[in-house]
Amino acid sequence: MSTPDELPLIDQNDGGCGDDCACGDGEETGLDPALAQLLADAGLDPVEVEDIAHMALSEDLDGGVDVTTVATVAEDAEAVADFVAREDGVVAGLRIAEAVFSVVCTEAFEVERHAEDGDAVRAGQVLLSVRSRTRDLLTAERSALNIMCRLSGIATATRRWADVLEGTKAKVRDTRKTTPGLRALEKYAVRCGGGVNHRMSLSDAALVKDNHVVAAGGVAQAFKAVRDAFPDVPVEIEVDTLEQIGEVLEAGADLILLDNFTVAQTAEAVALVAGRAVLESSGRLTLDTARAYAETGVDYLAVGGLTHSSPILDIGLDLREAV
Numbered sequence: 001m002s003t004p005d006e007l008p009l010i011d012q013n014d015g016g017c018g019d020d021c022a023c024g025d026g027e028e029t030g031l032d033p034a035l036a037q038l039l040a041d042a043g044l045d046p047v048e049v050e051d052i053a054h055m056a057l058s059e060d061l062d063g064g065v066d067v068t069t070v071a072t073v074a075e076d077a078e079a080v081a082d083f084v085a086r087e088d089g090v091v092a093g094l095r096i097a098e099a100v101f102s103v104v105c106t107e108a109f110e111v112e113r114h115a116e117d118g119d120a121v122r123a124g125q126v127l128l129s130v131r132s133r134t135r136d137l138l139t140a141e142r143s144a145l146n147i148m149c150r151l152s153g154i155a156t157a158t159r160r161w162a163d164v165l166e167g168t169k170a171k172v173r174d175t176r177k178t179t180p181g182l183r184a185l186e187k188y189a190v191r192c193g194g195g196v197n198h199r200m201s202l203s204d205a206a207l208v209k210d211n212h213v214v215a216a217g218g219v220a221q222a223f224k225a226v227r228d229a230f231p232d233v234p235v236e237i238e239v240d241t242l243e244q245i246g247e248v249l250e251a252g253a254d255l256i257l258l259d260n261f262t263v264a265q266t267a268e269a270v271a272l273v274a275g276r277a278v279l280e281s282s283g284r285l286t287l288d289t290a291r292a293y294a295e296t297g298v299d300y301l302a303v304g305g306l307t308h309s310s311p312i313l314d315i316g317l318d319l320r321e322a323v
Contacts, residue, residue: 082126155193
């Protein structure tokens, strides 16, 4: 875990990323160049993160102003906002919260980093401190917390699965069951928790499911159609019986998805495949059964619940006087 001494006070100023930043498609962002680079290094597009911050704030303000804050807080007042974990877990989204403040703050602000994404944190621990105009801090509070609590909840849940699988070769990985518009962030949170990502979109890998098989006229036909049309794309094929595995192997699948197999059936599938394809278990999986599935020798456990059902990690914002 990072310590406050390792994470000094940092000025956040306006400005583009510069030539060294790995922003998507050459687009510029208004985020501080150092923050943009941190996001890029984490596998996130700074432009997309900035857009999400704008979207969250636009939804919260709805074209107006924060009427409560404007009415109760002097325009020139300054304060420090401490993000504090209210419960134990794994934190994710700290730099994204900074991006929210970067969008809101009308003047340069300072951040003090007490933790990094992926850190295990304890209840009562200060994760991030931001010094700026009090009005800006309060206006940004809920948008920053919504994102951070959501991502930290996903990271915390993923860590529980990763811990259960420790010592096996199996990895827990996500699905496309993500919140519209937040996929990149939620899949990032899975990585923070020790999981791995499946495909990010419909275009970077093929997953032939039962409906594709019906439409194509069979497993082999579906595989051939994808392979012929997109020869460089990895192809995963879903099976729901042991009998289908031979056909799938003969077709040349790169990865086989074992849908709703029991532990015993999964062990049979592992023996039948004998390393000729990567195997992923899906369905029937719980934290209580995860270890048994992993010990059969499968490569991945697909858990859609990581992103569609994880509860938030409770994080709060405590305001204190600036000194």
